Amino acid sequence: QVQLQESGPGLVKPSETLSLTCTVSGGSINNYYWNWIRQPPGKGLEWIGYIYYSGSTNYNPSLKSRVTISVDTSKNQFSLNLSSVTAADMAVYYCARQGGYNFPFEYWGQGTLVTVSS
Amino acid sequence: QSALTQPASVSGSPGQSITISCSGTSSDVGSYNVVSWYQHHPGKAPKLMIYEGSKRPSGISNRFSGSKSGNTASLTISGLQAEDEADYYCCSYAGSSNWVFGGGTKLTVL
Numbered sequence: 739q740v741q742l743q744e745s746g747p748g749l750v751k752p753s754e755t756l757s758l759t760c761t762v763s764g765g766s767i768n769n770y771y772w773n774w775i776r777q778p779p780g781k782g783l784e785w786i787g788y789i790y791y792s793g794s795t796n797y798n799p800s801l802k803s804r805v806t807i808s809v810d811t812s813k814n815q816f817s818l819n820l821s822s823v824t825a826a827d828m829a830v831y832y833c834a835r836q837g838g839y840n841f842p843f844e845y846w847g848q849g850t851l852v853t854v855s856s
Numbered sequence: 857q858s859a860l861t862q863p864a865s866v867s868g869s870p871g872q873s874i875t876i877s878c879s880g881t882s883s884d885v886g887s888y889n890v891v892s893w894y895q896h897h898p899g900k901a902p903k904l905m906i907y908e909g910s911k912r913p914s915g916i917s918n919r920f921s922g923s924k925s926g927n928t929a930s931l932t933i934s935g936l937q938a939e940d941e942a943d944y945y946c947c948s949y950a951g952s953s954n955w956v957f958g959g960g961t962k963l964t965v966l
Contacts, residue, residue, distance in 0.1 A: 782945065783894075783945050796953040840890050842892035842907035842947070843894070844913070
């Protein structure tokens with residue numbers, strides 16, 4: 739059974755960079771698309787972007803200038819960096835797997851809350 | 857891309873049927889047959905319930921069904937059960953490898 743687990747600091751200061759890692763277990767990171775999705779408090783889900791195991795990426799246009807997603811196939815992990823964070827970036831961040839770029843998000847992590855505060 | 861529009865809440869009694877709508881545009885829901893629905897119990901991982909508009913993943917009850925007409929997709933849950941109480945989100949492909957979600961609907965089983 740594929741499992742995803744997000745990890746990283748739960749508190750980030752305004753203007754700094756949010757960094758999270760998703761560790762994949764129970765399956766290989768190869769041949770899949772790996773996504774980051776977030777949910778601000780009281781709001782709906784927002785797709786942030788994906789990385790293919792080979793390293794190609796695509797980002798939500800509204801976040802593209804601040805987002806970098808990377809992959810480490812040797813560790814079965816992929817990561818999210820979101821720069822210049824503000825209070826609007828406070829959210830539960832989820833990682834999720836797709837079988838193809840237009841496939842559904844079939845496996846998700848449980849999410850990790852990131853608070854933006856000085 | 858703007859978020860898809862869902863009702864904030866719906867409710868129903870055990871055994872009844874409910875439908876949750878998901879309104880998009882001709883740039884997302886209307887153009888692609890790639891709408892999916894997710895069930896989310898707070899604190900847990902969201903769960904895929906419907907994909908490609910109307911298909912159910914293995915293990916998902918046939919009480920859950922999906923459909924689409926024009927720019928609007930719908931999720932119907934029949935024979936409501938207490939464990940169906942959760943938040944439900946629709947999601948559509950929006951072209952250029954981008955995705956858009958709905959704002960979510962809180963389902964209350966009375």
